[in-house]
Amino acid sequence: MQTTLSEQAKRLPRAEEAESILRSCVHCGFCNATCPTYQLQGDELDGPRGRIYLIKQVLEGNHVTEKTQLHLDRCLSCRNCETTCPSGVDYHNLLDIGREVVDRAVPRPLDQRLLRMGLRAVVPNAGLFKTLLSLGQSFRPLLPDAIKCKLPRQIHPAKARPTQRHTRRVLMLEGCVQPALSPNTNAATARVLDRLGISVTPISQAGCCGAVDYHLNAQEAGLNRARRNIDAWWPSLESGAEAIVQTASGCGAFVKDYGHLLKDDPAYAAKAQRVSALTKDLVEVLRDEPLETLGVHSDLRLAFHCPCTLQHAQKLGGAVESVLIRLGFNLTAVPDAHLCCGSAGTYSMTQPELSQQLRDNKLNALESGQPQVIVTANIGCQTHLDSAGRTPVRHWIEMVEDALH
Known part of the structure; x- marks a missing residue:
């Protein structure tokens, strides 16, 4: 795509990157075929090709409007389009660049600013989030439905973590919301890895x-x-820690991007590259281990929801399913498994109507094989899907840990 950045855009720190991405797009439109918001809205500007055109206009110096901001806001950042794109357009980085420029040009209404400030204040703060969640659970009957549905139906308490120290050890990011919403996920991970001779070291200083x-x-x-x-x-x-294990694929996708995002920081570029290289989703660790020694047995019928951050960002589609099948679980077929569930980080809060439509469509697909439990690999997807009050949704590692003998 021919692009001529404005003089102002040329001064942006990531101007060359933006121009390179724009020029790689050939406007074929294949991306729209797999874009969840384009499928719902049927609007060219609510698909990747249209959004790329909007960002091009902005960076070429055209007037920026609230309409531009709205269409960029509606993007889930699911990166389905990147999986589909034959030209390898690095869409998510272009979107980040475009959103930053647009937000500087278009002030948001007060209610949006307050919502975003609140999300940034609460979600990354594990202690505050846990306190507020506990209060919400205590006063659940008094809360409006819009807030009540965001609270988990059931919180599975964490089992004791193993104390044995093995020669092999990995680090694990505990996460911001997962310790409160699903405290047993990381404990189950530690227990399964312990059975395989790997110790987990949580680093308390590592936060969101x-x-x-x-x-x-x-x-x-x-x-x-x-x-x-x-x-x-x-x-x-x-x-000597051999990896940084992520049990939330959303966190894993972002940490794997540290190397790119900090490549121009002289103090952190080399370290960030190493951290990204050593970051692994839990399934990347388990798939290389002798899983048959675990002695897993379960008659449960599961449907696996593959988060966008696992299949499109980390390119690990099918990996968890393969591990679960190796362990003997019965997996049901899931139509349109490539589509987003609508969680997308804070999207369910900032775009609730679109998010709920996507959630219900995804649940219909997941439940089509009549599973007893839906499993996933990201706490955002887990909480969002479970908020419908339908088939229970858990992290897949908890099902594995429950089935150990």
């Missing part, structure tokens, strides 16, 4: 991965969180 800030257009705040995590992990990586 930074994705919440970054994707709400507080990009420098998100990168500062990334720097703090790198500092927290670095001594353990230097002393």
